[in-house]
């Protein structure tokens with residue numbers, strides 16, 4: 001105990017969004033969750049949603065999920081681990097918003113509002129993305145966005161849900 005830094009033992013509440021639209025999408029999400037469990041004590045995983053691509057349209061439909069868990073990692077460490085997992089699962093740098101075996105975004109980290117060149121929390125585009133807000137509202141409808149003060153349910157009311165379909169796929 002004695003000389004242990006309090007920061008090292010702190011646990012942080014995190015919400016992550018995962019997407020996949022290449023190869024075996026279900027297997028990619030399962031494997032990403034398995035690898036995340038090494039550093040995030042995952043408490044909840046949403047249903048899988050099949051979603052039409054947003055941004056760059058000429059690509060296959062995605063499977064999207066959101067999960068919630070606890071971690072001891074700092075935001076930057078969590079981002080680094082997420083990027084490592086993306087690359088381990090075969091992600092190659094292609095076009096922005098383009099296809100990928102797995103994408104992992106940090107949505108919330110406690111009530112932190114954080115803006116660095118390589119990392120912005122809450123995720124800067126989550127408010128406009130039904131493929132994030134629909135699964136997030138399933139597991140945390142009352143969660144408050146620390147930037148706007150709005151609940152997830154309120155944010156969801158501001159977006160069209162077209163192209164986001166719940167599937168019966170279990171992870």
Ligand SMILES: Nc1ncnc2c1ncn2[C@@H]1O[C@H](COP(=O)(O)OP(=O)(O)OP(=O)(O)O)[C@@H](O)[C@H]1O
Pocket residue numbers: 079095096097098103104105106107117118119120121122123124125
């Ligand atoms: N909250 C965040 N979660 C994950 N990455 C973030 C976040 N904020 C900023 N980034 C940065 O965004 C960069 C680009 O991420 P990525 O390649 O996954 O983009 P994208 O998935 O094509 O588009 P988008 O960022 O809109 O989801 C990452 O390398 C990371 O440095």
Ligand SMILES: Nc1nc2c(c(=O)[nH]1)N=C(CO)CN2
Pocket residue numbers: 018019020051052053054055056062064096097098103131
């Ligand atoms: N439906 C859907 N569209 C996207 C997604 C995604 O996960 N799902 N991710 C993107 C870049 O992060 C761009 N467009």
